[in-house]
Amino acid sequence: MKESEFIYLQIANTIEEQIKKDVLKVGDKLPSLRTICQEKGVSLSTAQQAYFELENRGLVESRPQSGYYISFAHKHFRNIPGTSQPVVAMNTENVDDIFSAVYLNAGKADVLLSTSIIPPELLPIAKLNKAIVNATRDLPNSGINYDRYGNQKLIKQIALRSLHWGGELNANDIITTSGCMEALSFCMSSLSEKGDTIAVESPMYYGILHLAKNLGLNVLELPTNPVTGIELEALKKSLERNQIRLCLLVSNFSNPIGSCMPDEHKKEVVRLMEKHNVPLIEDDLFADLYFGNQRPTSCKTYDESGIVLWCGSVSKTLAPGYRVGWVAPGKFRGKVAQTKYCHTLYSTSITHEAVGSFLENGRYENHLRKLRQTLHRNSLQFQRAISEYFPEDTRVTRPHGGMHLWVELNKKVDTVELYNRAMKHKISIAPGRTYSLQNQYNNCLKMSFGMVWNEKIDSALKVVGKLARG
Amino acid sequence: MKESEFIYLQIANTIEEQIKKDVLKVGDKLPSLRTICQEKGVSLSTAQQAYFELENRGLVESRPQSGYYISFAHKHFRNIPGTSQPVVAMNTENVDDIFSAVYLNAGKADVLLSTSIIPPELLPIAKLNKAIVNATRDLPNSGINYDRYGNQKLIKQIALRSLHWGGELNANDIITTSGCMEALSFCMSSLSEKGDTIAVESPMYYGILHLAKNLGLNVLELPTNPVTGIELEALKKSLERNQIRLCLLVSNFSNPIGSCMPDEHKKEVVRLMEKHNVPLIEDDLFADLYFGNQRPTSCKTYDESGIVLWCGSVSKTLAPGYRVGWVAPGKFRGKVAQTKYCHTLYSTSITHEAVGSFLENGRYENHLRKLRQTLHRNSLQFQRAISEYFPEDTRVTRPHGGMHLWVELNKKVDTVELYNRAMKHKISIAPGRTYSLQNQYNNCLKMSFGMVWNEKIDSALKVVGKLARG
Helix, strand or coil, X not given: CCHHHHHHHHHHHHHXXXXXXXXXXXXXXXXXXXXXXXXHCXXXXXXXXXXXXXXXXXXXXXXXXXXXXXXXXXXXXXCCCCCCXXXXXXXXXXXXXXXXXXXXXXXXXXXXXXXXXXXXXXXCHHHHHHHHHHHHHHCHHHHCCCCCXXXXXXXXXXXXXXXXXXCXXXXXXXXXXXXXXXXXXXXXXXXXXXXXXXXXXXXXXXXXXXXXXXXXXEEEEECEEXXXXXXXXXXXXXXXXXXXXXXXXXXXXXXXXXXXXXXXXXXXXXXXXXXXXXXXXXXXXXXXXXXXXXXXXXXHHHCCCCCEEEEEECCCCCCHHHCCEEEECHHHHHHHHHHHHHHHCCCCHHHHHHHHHHHHCCHHHHHHHHHXXXXXXXXXXXXXXXXXXXXXXXXXXXXXXXXXEEEECCCCCCHHHHHHHHXXXXXXXXXXXXXXXXXCCCCEEEEECCCCCCHHHHHHHHHHHHHHCC | CCHHHXXXXXXXXXXXXXXXXXXXXXXXXXXXXXXXHHHHCCCHHHHHHHHHXXXXXXXXXXXXXXXXXXXXXXXXXXXXXXXXXXXXXXXXXXXXXXXXXXXXXXXXXXXXXXXXXXXXXXXXXXXXXXXXXXXXXXXXXXXXXXXXXXCHHHHHHHHHHHHHHCCCCCHHHCEEECHHHHHHXXXXXXXXXXXXXXXEXXXXXHHHHHHHHHCCCEEEEECEECCCEECHHHHHHHHHCCCCCEEEECCECCCCCCCECCHHHHHHHHHHHHHHCCCEEXXXXXXXXXXXXXXXXXXXXXXXXXXXXXXEECCCCCCHHHXXXXXXXXXXXXXXXXXXXXXXXXXXXXXXXXXXXXXXXXXXXXXXHHHHHHHHHHHHHHHHHHHHHCCCXXXXXXXXXXXXXXXXXXXXXXXXXXXXXXXXXXXXXXXXXXXXCCCCCCCEEEEECCCCCCHHHHHHHHHHHHHHCC
């Protein structure tokens, strides 16, 4: 990061902290740009950048000829939902019809608040194209051959990046896959059989629920806090009852609930898994999208025995269509490698090389820095819009990373119906019901803020808010 | 095909037929080029091309100042092995150690007779690179997006090509996959559960045996004829005994035994499957590598009820590292699509588009024509070399397509030992034992002729033949 960029963000973050703590209140005038320059010893353009940033976050507004004013305060944000209390039942109810409707009709919407895919405008397409061309030049035989040992450039970079979060992975620990879902699929099918039970957070990404169902697993949905993630006590109890064969957690900025497990929780989960000898599949594909100063740790950070199978990808940050993912399966490496070999042999040589070189030359980190900033701003804009437009009793998560908000509406609101009404305005939202195999979360919805914020989205949120009021 | 090319091949094939039928014998002089020109009404260069082709096939040799002479005759080829009589047992023996040794040490060999991969010299790399660049240009957002509905260009071409073999597939029938193994994996896991039995040909490609084992299936290895494929009577009996849940056949030019089921057998198999309501997974990835005048049919050709799941890929003909495969799952389309979605979501956008456009503009057919010719010649060179160098009691298959020979040596020869001795000469062969889950085929080996034929390979075959003599 250039020093000047760093400084403007520091200034913006300090002011945001003051707004959060109510030191600066709505309507307060911010110090003049000249004052900022003098106090912080920065150039006028740096001071301006800091204020633009705050404006983009929806926290301040400029009034012509007058200066910048606080336009919003965190304390006005809606409350955070409580810990989920999922129904405990092993039989599952089919929601394929809702699911299909939502995801097949996504194309008919003008505003997509339901999809967890970063739009192309926020991705470095030209640089990726160059990386593809370079891959055909750099790979032996232009990459028509099998990627027999996994792309070594990519593997090395994943290992190097793991040093930032205490993962300390070696190249030998890592198996590349076609995206994160394939990694999860290999882990689950390597370590469980039909009829086994897998414990997960609740609400949980439907893709994982569908995969578990497809493998014939029973899914135990456990209470989850929107800030700290899975409830340790509940997990501990089911482990002690010897109920579960496998556990899968999205430890950082999960879809849809956005929680980020505190370090102490991560440590404790790993300890519990070791004690009960239950493998933990850690789906960690959102961790790089943190809004704070550094990437959170993972459960894998605290894994000394190899009980954690750590999975990731670039599908949420770079190029979903390249199908590049990975897993560090700990002590289950042999089994997972065997499963990969049996089921698909190898991954796509060219796209794996392209991502490997993209990571190698620092382009990924550059890109991520910008993307994080965009998502952080968007999250605040969404918070503000929801506070302005949605009913008072709406609860909404306040994630510190990722791209999802979990919105809990009044119990009387049926979000499948809300979805149908919103679609009449060509706005797609994701009904909460699809994030569980049980009949619950009917008054919830997920919204994704992975997009370019604009007036149209603000208007769409206004419409949904109005519809939610009944 | 250009007309002139067509004519020279016709001439070569006619002469080969005469050699086969012993009309032309070893030592006979071929008509002069001038005579051919007059008789066939062709140019001198076409006549020359025909004779070069026969020379490349190892059937004739030119003597300076004298002309062309028959140097070899089919009747001298070694006998074809009999129908396999596989051990019927459900327990499996582990051959992972042999398997690992053979496949991990392949890189240490100078001459690879074990691998079923077309070498880069025989693949159109420059044109494929161009197709990749075009794909980043033609795809929306340069292919960074998910390939949500499967590449439509590719799907259309697969459907069009199916008209040549009576498949009559529509775009809607086809699901794209990351190579053929993934297609097989989706089919198997969609239609069977741990403990079910799957019937296959024997010997059978180890990848499929490993996959079945990985899914917890019992594998019933059935007697197979090197010319006509699986023995219908044996298949019928196991169907009547209600023993099998699923059947998997490589109907055309299978690895390793190279058989090609006659149309009547294909019809009958489909009838049996329908009668007993047992799905047939047809692994048809070698069919385009026919040596004759046209592609053989598939079982799918005769499938009216949708009981056949027809799988293919370009991994054996074009670009294994692109991971492009497909399946037409018949009436099981919904299940297989669901399995794909759950396990890996989508395939790699760019490489699928590249292959789609490669097929679309006719480059694939051009390439295949050359590749088939090379493989046909190689198969005859291998036949000749084995007849010259291997013990008299050696039996070897005479495939009409594909790239594999199945060699049956004297019962006393242990081909794992032979493998070890050959590796001392840096020659890699594939021991027969790895093509079964039972303890059998210990005196057999598979050789692949997917390569550029040269003196070094001839010498390698000489060495292996000598070692086989003891």
